[in-house]
Amino acid sequence: MGLKQAITPYLWFDGTAEEAANFYVSVFPHSRILTVAHYSGIDPEREGQVLAVLFELDGVKFGAINGGPMFKLSEATSFLIDCRTQEEIDFYWEKLGAGGQYQACGWLKDRFGLSWQVNSQELVEKAHADPAISRRVMAVMMEMTKIDLAALEKAAAGA
Incomplete structure (x- = not known):
């Protein structure tokens, strides 16, 4: 059984979370997309769009969330x-x-x-x-x- 990462940084994006995660995974060795979650029943205007992406960069887990334009x-x-x-x-x-x-x-x-x-x-x-x-x-x-x-x-x- 592998060690559990105690802290996972999450990065806030405005619609580009999946694009950013795919870019970072392409740059760093030993990296991969773990999961992609979509809006479903949360916000009718965003139904089906990417909500969050969990990915690893050289073995370190990160999250990316499409939270909107309010934070940069x-x-x-x-x-x-x-x-x-x-x-x-x-x-x-x-x-x-x-x-x-x-x-x-x-x-x-x-x-x-x-x-x-x-x-x-x-x-x-x-x-x-x-x-x-x-x-x-x-x-x-x-x-x-x-x-x-x-x-x-x-x-x-x-x-």
């Missing part, structure tokens, strides 16, 4: 993609950023409005462990849009 995704919530190589950073940067907005310090907003941090958790943890390293790395990172691991590693090393 924002940078207040983001997901960090822990990349080990520059090639991984380049891949996610291009795939998720297409049709969206590239932002500073390795952040981007995809075409659905969801914010992602495309970075290296290992490098972030290394920088946070030492204030001097953190200042150097952050100074270099603040000048970047897409993360350049070699430049950040060089800054961490004090070069």
Whole structure:
């Protein structure tokens, strides 16, 4: 029996939940759509339309709900993609950023409005462990849009 995921993030969309879930599943390895629920007897105007989608991204469950226009995704919530190589950073940067907005310090907003941090958790943890390293790395990172691991590693090393 597998481990149960205790917390499942749900993302709010205005009619694009299934499209967004299918897009994310196409980007991340080991991902799949689990279920698609439709409006049925809840709202006659939306009868038969997609209500919610449950999906996995690299083994992590997410939900997407078509809740309507009253709430929007924002940078207040983001997901960090822990990349080990520059090639991984380049891949996610291009795939998720297409049709969206590239932002500073390795952040981007995809075409659905969801914010992602495309970075290296290992490098972030290394920088946070030492204030001097953190200042150097952050100074270099603040000048970047897409993360350049070699430049950040060089800054961490004090070069």
